[in-house]
Structures are given as C-alpha cells and as structure tokens.
Amino acid sequence: MEKTTIKELLGDYKKLIHHDITVFGWVRAFRSNRFIALNDGSTINNLQIVVNFEEFSEDLIKNINTASSLKITGELVESQGAGQSIEILAKKIEILGDNFFEEMQTTILQPKKHSLEKLREQAHLRFRTNLFGAIFRIRHSVSFAIHQYFNQNQFFYLNTPIITGADAEGAGEMFGVSNFDLNNLPKNEEGEVDFEQDFFGRKTNLTVSGQLEGETASMGLGRIYTFGPTFRAENSNTTRHLAEFWMVEPEVAFNDLEDNIDLAEDFLKYVIQYVLDNCKDDLEFLDKRFSEEQKQKPEKDRAKEGLIEKLENVIAKRFKRVSYTEAIEILMNSKENKKGKFQFPVENWGTDLQSEHERFLVEKHFESPVVLFDYPKDIKAFYMRQNDDGKTVAAMDVLFPGIGEIIGGSQREERLNILKAKMKEMHVDEKELWWYLDTRKFGSVPHAGFGLGLERLVLFVTGMTNIRDVIPFPRTPKNAEF
C-alpha cells in the first residue's frame, strides 16, 4: 500500500515536514477559497490544505465544492493556525471525478444537520459523514478485537452453515430459502409444495444460530467461535430488532458455567479496552455527541456517565454475579415493584425477566454489569444443562447498563439420557437432530458457550440508540433497499 492516508500523516508527520507529498480525499469544507478540509475516511480528522488561489485557474477553484474528490500535491508544513498540527501548501490540485453540486444539495452530503432517519434512507452515502465514519470504524475495531481475542486464546474460527435444513432450535421465526419460481411451484401427490424438487431436496431456512453445529466442532477442536450473520423473520419494527444481524458464538469443550461466565467477562472487557485504546478520536467525537444529546433530555432521564466514562467503568468493575433466584427476591422486594412502578410486576419465581427488570438490577440496584445465572428450566432452551435442583438450568445472561442483555449463554446438557428426555418434553425432533445427539454418544464432555449480538455491543460502545444505525445496510420489515 504505497499511498499515505490522512491518518498516517497526522500521526507521524515529523519526518515529512517540508517534503512534498500527495494526498487523496473528499472536500468536507472549502473556506474563503483558501482552506480545504480534506477527509479520506481513514480518520475522523481532516487534513487542512492551504490553497493560494492566485496560483490556480479560476475554473479549477470554482469547481472545488463540498464533496469534491481531489488529488493534491504540496509541501507539508507545521500549521500556523489553531486547530491542526500540520497543513499542506497545495502546489498541484486535480479533481478526480464528477461532483454534481446542485444535485448534491438534495442529499445528506450537504453540510448541515440531517436526521438519523434521513441518513438511513441514504445509507450508501452516510459513510461520508463524521458520525457514520466514526461508527463504522469502531464497528471494525470491535470486530477485529473479537477475532484477536479468540485467536490469542486458541479458539478456532468456524463458519457454520447459513442455509440450514434444521429448524429445531426454536430461537425465532425463520426465513425460507428456495430456488423455486414461486409463480410456478411443483406439487406432490397431496397437492402440497414438493420440496424434494427444491435445490437442496428439502425445505431450508436461514440460520438463527450456529450454536448446535458449533458444539459439534468444539467436540473435536476444543475451542471454537462463530462470527457470522443470523436471521429472524420477526415482524418487530423497533429500535432493537433487525431481521439480519451478526452474531458471535464461542463454544468451549470442558468448560462449565463458571468458566463460561469468566470467559464472557474477560472477552467483553478485552474488546471494550481494545476500542478505548484504538479508537480514541472517534470515541471522543461520539462522547461529545452523547453529552450533547443528554443535555436535550429532562434531567431525570439523563445518563449518569459520559460515554467513555461508561466504557471505562465497565472494565474497572468485576461484573456482579447473581443467581436468578436472588434476582427475583431483589425485584419482588424492591420499592419499584411494591409501588407498582414496573409495567410487568414481579410476582413469583419462574417468571421471565423483562427489560425493565434487567435495567433496574443493572442501573439502580447494583450499578454494575450483572451476570444472572441458573434460570428456571421452563423459560430456557432444551439444550441447557439441568442443575441438580431439578428446577433450574445452567444458563447465564450478561446484562449491561442501557442495553440489558448483551450476552446469553449456558453450559450445555452433555448427558444423553437427560438431553433426550428434555427434547421429548419440549417437542424437539430427535430425528432431525441425530447429528447433535451423536456428539453426546461418543466421548461426550461438559461444554459451554454463549452468543453475543454484535450490533448490541456496537450500540453500547458508540452510545447510539437505534440498532439500524450501527449496521451498514439494515434489514427490517418492508425494507431491503441497497
């Protein structure tokens, strides 16, 4: 990579002072026909270009506008002005491609404040804004930190299938995948669609989780993780749901529930620390934005911490570990519950926790990330390991301030007879999952894992509030543009 990015230049310019260099980028602003703020996407910071307009043709100067793409050669000097350390005294300016300035005025590239909604409608252009540049650079760093963490800890990245014949996991409604012409479906003798004639010779769906396949791999490779897209065909038009999102699912042979919680805590802290260390400029921008947003709110709704402060606090504290049973006690005895302040009153052991309860525990009661564990078996999935009390399973959820559940996991049921009984009870088809049961037959071992929704973590780290703003091209009901 021969070209120098603006990030490199701003970071390490000493040896280049008074040298001629060439830079590329887009105009963010052009002040007084003299100062160009140039951005190339490598950083949120712009490079100042000083243009002596008398040295260039009027025609060229006239055509340099917001959003123009430029190649500039000039001398790198320490800046006289405030606000930047260096600038380039332009000697050669080349406009690289078309910019229809008039038409641009109707897009989000026009330099004024646009609503997040409008930015979403032009998702193909929002990469060029400060806000979305920052978000997607951070999303990158979060993703890279995830890979690096697992690689350092001897996990192997596993690509579980996206198209799957199984629909037994029951994590949510699934999208169908087919090669059929829907206007011309083949039927069988009963007059039903004949899936045997479909591409895969059966009905297939988009995966809701790679966990079950991941478990089989962990039974050979020891430690694995998936990191790929997952899907839910749920008609939920909220700020927290996507039809297509990215999930990270580690699975570890020989781990029990406590190991699993240790892993989740260590993992989250590593990733957040990585972002603090590597995304300083973008985080500071978002931190400022976050503070300004808080000021718009009534005082009682404001966040107690700034964005960066929140991230630092999460790392500093040991996550509070609380059993579901203890948590229910706390909730039932809380003033909020007694005074009827919860939308869903907490009345008895066995009830599923709502977002408001999770947030109460995290934000009010413990003022710390919380790990809940040992949930009632009836509200959890068939594959979770039954505890000796006969009532609970070795499940765990990590709850974060402002977000609620950020990780959900469990130790898995490794005992064949108990697993089979559970599947029967919960109407999970044994025949369909023959291969899953196999892993309990040939050297079964205790093992555990969890799932992290990538977008939830990016929401947390960026301080954004709508999940559609932390994935490049969101997929939601009635929306698959781009």
Added chain:
Amino acid sequence: MEKTTIKELLGDYKKLIHHDITVFGWVRAFRSNRFIALNDGSTINNLQIVVNFEEFSEDLIKNINTASSLKITGELVESQGAGQSIEILAKKIEILGDNFFEEMQTTILQPKKHSLEKLREQAHLRFRTNLFGAIFRIRHSVSFAIHQYFNQNQFFYLNTPIITGADAEGAGEMFGVSNFDLNNLPKNEEGEVDFEQDFFGRKTNLTVSGQLEGETASMGLGRIYTFGPTFRAENSNTTRHLAEFWMVEPEVAFNDLEDNIDLAEDFLKYVIQYVLDNCKDDLEFLDKRFSEEQKQKPEKDRAKEGLIEKLENVIAKRFKRVSYTEAIEILMNSKENKKGKFQFPVENWGTDLQSEHERFLVEKHFESPVVLFDYPKDIKAFYMRQNDDGKTVAAMDVLFPGIGEIIGGSQREERLNILKAKMKEMHVDEKELWWYLDTRKFGSVPHAGFGLGLERLVLFVTGMTNIRDVIPFPRTPKNAEF
C-alpha cells in the same frame, strides 16, 4: 482461560516438569492398557498419558476406549520413550461423559482409514480426525491472517447485506428468501405472487457479492473489505462448487488497476506466510499426506512440488503480470494449441479463457503465479473500467498452480456517463441501482477491488482437492444436512 491446552503444554513445558497438572481430551489410542494418546483439538499432536493400570480400578480401565473423554491429573515428566518430549504419569483419571463404544465402531471415529466421502457424511464428527483437525485449524489461521492483514493496512471490515433486493450484479443464479408459507401464497390482481406482502415488501435474494455495497462504503471510509457468506443457486455438482461459500472482497478508493494487483499479490503472500509461520505441525501432516497421494498417481500426473515447497515458492516469486492479449498470443502459438491438446482450442482474441488455458500458463509456460489483466470488455461485468483502447477493461485475475483463478478483480468504472452507457448496453437496471450510480455523482473517484473465494485459498494451502472438505458443513445440490 484457566485450563491448559495440550498445545500450550507441548510448547512450553520446561517450568512444569515434575509438577502435577490436569489435562482434558479425547482418547485417540490406548495401547497395552498403559499408554493413552490424548488429543484436545488444540493441536494435531497427542499428549502421552502413562497409566499404571494396577493403580486404577479394573472397571475404569475397561471403560477407557478410543474416543473416550477424559480428565487426567498427574505428574508431568520428560518422556523416556521415543516420539514425544513429555508425558503425564496419571494419578487420577475421570471419564467425563458417555461413550457408546459399540455404536462408535460404525462411525468414522473408529480408528481406521475412511474415505473422504464417508467423512463428509459424518461432517459433525470429522473435526475429531487428524485430517480435518488440521484443515479447520488452518482455515482459522487463513481467516485470521486475512483480518490481520487488512487491519494492519487500515482497511475497515464491512458487513454488506446477505439478504438483498438487488439482483442486478449477474454473478450467478440467486436463491430466493421469503417469509411466505409456500403452500398458501398471496396473489395480486394479475394472479401472480404478491411480493409486496412478503416480509421485506419485495422480492429478495441471497447475495452473490458484496462488491457494489462495498464500493459505496469505500467512497466514504477509503479502504474497506467484506468477509462473509455468498451464495450461488447453480446446479453444479463438482469438486469446485459450493452453493454457500465465504468470500473476501476488499475495495479501495483512489486505487487503480496496478495498485489493485499490488494489493492482491501482497495480500496473498502475507496470508500464506502467516500460515507457514503459524501452522507448522498441521502443514507438515498435510505435506506428508500430499506426498503419499502423489505416489499413488501415474508419474506424469504427479505434482512437481511438495505442499510446503509449493507455498514457499509462491511467496518467493514475483507474480508474472501478463495482459490478456499477450496471454492469447502465447496460447495460440503454443504447441498444445497447435497439436489440438486443448479441449477448447484458442482461436481468436476475445475468447474467454478456460481452466485448462489458465493452468497451462501457470504450470507449464511461466511456472509461476500469473496475473492476467486488461480483458476484452465483452466477457466481463458492467462495472469494470473501460480502457482507452475501447476494447478492453481494467480487469485482473490472479491464477495459481493447481487451482486456476484464485482472485478476480478490477478497477471500477467511476465515470458516470460511461457507466450508464455500459449498463444500458448490458441491460442492467439503472433504477434498481440508483444508489450505486449516486456514488459516481458526488465526488466520484477511481477505485478498485477484488474478490477471493476463501475455500479456494484453503484448498490451495491444504493441498485438498474437493472444496467440500475445506468448509465445515458444505451446501451443495440436494444436500443441506446438519
């Protein structure tokens, strides 16, 4: 991560000699009721456990079989025997879970040679074999090296949509995605399926490439790469096709074709070097397997190089860069062509190259990886940049020995008027790609990128020959098991 893996132990045991340690794993072999070869998936190497059977109950010893899962505590000592540096003198042995030894005999876990086909049928168990352990550990390292390379070079990881409303790219037949009950489809007034009532309010498909969306992001972030699943609904039952595979697609603003070729070469060499540096044991195992396979072949069909030797040679040489026009000359004038040895004779400029031609150039003529560039425009996609000769486009393919095309890419057409004309000519719908055209309107810049099929690269690095053996759960016509 408190538990010590066998890989860690074998790598750094000095300080642990004569200490008691605990290890976990599966029995690969149990010789003479005395020596257990224990494997935990972290490495291809087994740890030797020495069992003094008099110190354990007969019942326990009887139940230790191939594939049994064990937790063993004992003293770590330097090994007296040949073949391993250390061993553990077992003091405590615990069988961790069920192993139905009789039933296991009918699976691929039975320690004898199984065909690759049989291993594929039990893909959920093949992670526990030496061969597939090695392959999937290497697949991990290839993937990690890809992320690391791009991260180091200031690329941002971008998740482009899997479900897409666009079907304009034309890279291949697409799978449909729908939330409809196919036995009960809503129809519109014309009696056709009413896709407006589907989940996304339109017809949607599984992506064949993230390139077009990736281009829009590169126009803001500068350098991006995708790494995700892509799909082809092609009924190709070959050793080189999958319906679902993983693709890597970098896209770089301000790069031209030559930059793009430089990037591809540097990138491939980095990844291969990383695997050579980090997967020594697994590569040596595969190298040996590869050599043994070659010996089974008639001499004329044998590979000239060993597996590791091949990888080292690819790194050592500068890839040969040859224009399509030169390549056609070479092919037309070759003995092979004149003597009619090609299945598809090369008769004129403009013809598309077949695999046999690519392999001739790489394996016979140049004996080097080859980059072909400047292809006839009529055999390439609409988005490739037109060269000044009016006949060719700035496309490039990287060809590897034994594999053929491993990377395909191009500089993109950044000039709006030429792009529009090309789309018209090739019947690509402008309305559907309004957002793609937008990126040529507002500060358009030269840019370039390429696509790498991950499985092709893993085939190359592992020396395997069937693509179904380098992805955990292959998806092919009539097969979506697991």
